[in-house]
Amino acid sequence: MAATYDAIVIGGGHNGLVAAAYLARAGARTVVLESRYKTGGAATTESPWPEAPEFRVTRLSYVMSLMPPTIINDLKLASHGYKVYPMGPYYQAFPEGGSIKLYADDAKRNYESVSKWSKKDAEVMPAWDAWLAGLADVLGPMLLTPPPNIGSRKPRDLAGTLRLAWRHRGLKVRTIADATRLMTMSIADLLDDWFESSQVKGALAVNGVIGTWAGPYEPGTAYVMAHHSIGDVGDGHLGNWGFQEGGMGAVSDAIEAAARGFGVEVKLNAPVSQVLVENGKAVGVALENGEEIRAGTVVSTLHPRTAFLDHVGEKNLPADFARDIKTWKTRSGVVKINLALSELPNFTADPGTDLAEHHTGSVEMAPSMEFIERAFLDAREGKPAVRPFSDGVIPTAFDKTLCPDGTHIMSLFTQWVPADWNTEPHTSELEAYADRMIELYDEVAPNFKASILHRDVVGPYQMEQEYGLVGGNIFHGELSLEQLFHMRPAPGYADYRTPISGLYYGSSATHAGGGVCGIPGWQAARAALADRKVSKSAKGQRAAG
Ligand SMILES: Cc1cc2nc3c(=O)[nH]c(=O)nc-3n(C[C@H](O)[C@H](O)[C@H](O)COP(=O)(O)OP(=O)(O)OC[C@H]3O[C@@H](n4cnc5c(N)ncnc54)[C@H](O)[C@@H]3O)c2cc1C
Numbered sequence: 001m002a003a004t005y006d007a008i009v010i011g012g013g014h015n016g017l018v019a020a021a022y023l024a025r026a027g028a029r030t031v032v033l034e035s036r037y038k039t040g041g042a043a044t045t046e047s048p049w050p051e052a053p054e055f056r057v058t059r060l061s062y063v064m065s066l067m068p069p070t071i072i073n074d075l076k077l078a079s080h081g082y083k084v085y086p087m088g089p090y091y092q093a094f095p096e097g098g099s100i101k102l103y104a105d106d107a108k109r110n111y112e113s114v115s116k117w118s119k120k121d122a123e124v125m126p127a128w129d130a131w132l133a134g135l136a137d138v139l140g141p142m143l144l145t146p147p148p149n150i151g152s153r154k155p156r157d158l159a160g161t162l163r164l165a166w167r168h169r170g171l172k173v174r175t176i177a178d179a180t181r182l183m184t185m186s187i188a189d190l191l192d193d194w195f196e197s198s199q200v201k202g203a204l205a206v207n208g209v210i211g212t213w214a215g216p217y218e219p220g221t222a223y224v225m226a227h228h229s230i231g232d233v234g235d236g237h238l239g240n241w242g243f244q245e246g247g248m249g250a251v252s253d254a255i256e257a258a259a260r261g262f263g264v265e266v267k268l269n270a271p272v273s274q275v276l277v278e279n280g281k282a283v284g285v286a287l288e289n290g291e292e293i294r295a296g297t298v299v300s301t302l303h304p305r306t307a308f309l310d311h312v313g314e315k316n317l318p319a320d321f322a323r324d325i326k327t328w329k330t331r332s333g334v335v336k337i338n339l340a341l342s343e344l345p346n347f348t349a350d351p352g353t354d355l356a357e358h359h360t361g362s363v364e365m366a367p368s369m370e371f372i373e374r375a376f377l378d379a380r381e382g383k384p385a386v387r388p389f390s391d392g393v394i395p396t397a398f399d400k401t402l403c404p405d406g407t408h409i410m411s412l413f414t415q416w417v418p419a420d421w422n423t424e425p426h427t428s429e430l431e432a433y434a435d436r437m438i439e440l441y442d443e444v445a446p447n448f449k450a451s452i453l454h455r456d457v458v459g460p461y462q463m464e465q466e467y468g469l470v471g472g473n474i475f476h477g478e479l480s481l482e483q484l485f486h487m488r489p490a491p492g493y494a495d496y497r498t499p500i501s502g503l504y505y506g507s508s509a510t511h512a513g514g515g516v517c518g519i520p521g522w523q524a525a526r527a528a529l530a531d532r533k534v535s536k537s538a539k540g541q542r543a544a545g
Pocket of ligand 1: 467514516
């Protein structure tokens with residue numbers, strides 16, 4: 001006899017755990033099936049060095065920002081260990097000497113720092129911050145709203161489109177123009193319109209290309225910057241970017257603890273091989289070991305290719321939808337480098353190995369837009385970047401739980417290697433790439449290389465094989481314009497439902513993903529619960545009639 005539940009969640013990443021928690025909170029007997037030995041997916045804390053288990057790293061994702069207060073409060077995550085230290089300033093030391101710091105919320109210090117490079121840019125900075133905040137106020141709340149099914153004539157979809165239009169009736173011509181610019185422009189063109197100094201432009205360009213298979217001169221990268229800069233999703237202000245105590249795995253652990261508190265069962269080492277479909281309806285799943293588990297509601301939180309093409313099968317899907325998933329763009333060229341350090345970097349521009357403010361935020365290696373662009377062009381030409389860029393952080397500036405006293409963890413999120421490096425391990429080339437990345441930091445902080453005790457290099461192949469991130473894309477799919485909003489993951493299916501009745505979809509490849517925000521998992525659970533309510537009341541009416 002197959003085991004039976006009310007709901008099955010495929011994938012124990014943070015979105016799967018959020019979906020399960022909400023389903024169980026509403027009374028559904030829910031099981032999470034996770035293929036790995038632990039939950040968390042890309043939000044994971046691990047000890048990659050068997051010889052030094054006392055060092056723990058946030059192996060893939062590394063900073064929090066987009067999780068809405070609604071989820072944090074509903075699931076009481078703080079009582080389960082959710083604790084985020086706000087990050088310090090953005091910091092870049094330049095090989096030619098000097099440094100820049102940018103503060104998220106300190107206009108006076110921003111002025112002092114930027115005016116060293118350009119007085120004009122320092123004066124423009126408050127207007128830029130206000131412009132961005134204005135746009136974020138429009139875009140943020142949209143992240144919490146399922147996109148309308150644009151083009152559909154069904155009454156429910158037409159009502160959704162009209163509701164969205166009504167909600168934005170107050171928008172001015174100028175705001176709509178600015179949002180259009182943001183959606184269509186490159187981050188380079190946008191920054192050229194505002195700033196003159198290469199130091200400021202380099203600093204602000206990084207957020208436009210994080211996790212993206214596009215250099216700063218590609219259209220659409222301005223939006224990626226905005227996605228990473230949103231501070232309010234409509235249910236309260238989010239913190240600035242911050243470090244979770246215990247690493248990103250502790251976010252997943254907190255969600256898992258909440259889910260278990262509502263009665264969720266979590267099965268580890270339980271890879272799903274198939275979604276069971278009978279008469280166009282999902283009725284359960286089959287595991288790789290042949291076991292079957294049945295439920296009337298199935299939520300998948302895996303990469304769309306795995307969830308739909310592998311698990312549901314093309315023959316069960318509408319042809320248009322299957323084509324959309326087959327052509328889904330899922331490249332990144334990201335390499336994550338995790339380091340254990342014997343001491344903090346001693347920057348020539350800001351000397352000292354004692355903890356200082358410039359160690360507490362982003363410790364970047366992206367000195368100019370041209371530098372970032374060159375790294376992308378190398379990868380697009382088919383070779384790993386000769387001089388990669390890095391979004392670096394040292395979480396142990398705050399978090400003392402990750403490594404022994406006196407030592408530190410540094411996490412380098414770097415780009416790019418060629419898009420097809422997900423198909424082969426490229427081990428020795430990745431090590432050479434990491435050497436070059438480390439050299440770049442060593443140029444501005446000459447104790448850097450010698451301070452490295454251990455290093456862990458995770459490239460696209462490992463991300464795909466070990467974590468299920470197909471193509472090595474960090475968000476289960478690129479944040480390019482044709483894959484956003486009502487097109488994420490496919491036109492007609494941006495409401496967290498799928499062509500298969502009873503199957504819901506809540507991975508980072510849906511609207512509001514990616515990032516460790518939990519919104520896709522939350523929305524998928526809400527869609528499933530809303531449909532259950534409708535079908536229960538229909539059954540009730542039939543019985544009464
Ligand atoms: C290198 C890197 C850096 C990043 N940095 C940040 C950051 O700093 N901040 C941020 O907000 N976001 C960041 N992201 C993005 C963010 O981590 C992801 O968008 C998010 O964690 C994805 O969550 P998810 O639950 O949708 O999917 P996943 O985390 O991918 O979870 C899916 C789960 O399904 C499991 N699974 C796969 N196949 C099967 C199967 N057949 N059966 C059962 N289970 C299966 C996987 O093991 C995994 O646990 C980063 C991602 C990467 C890779």
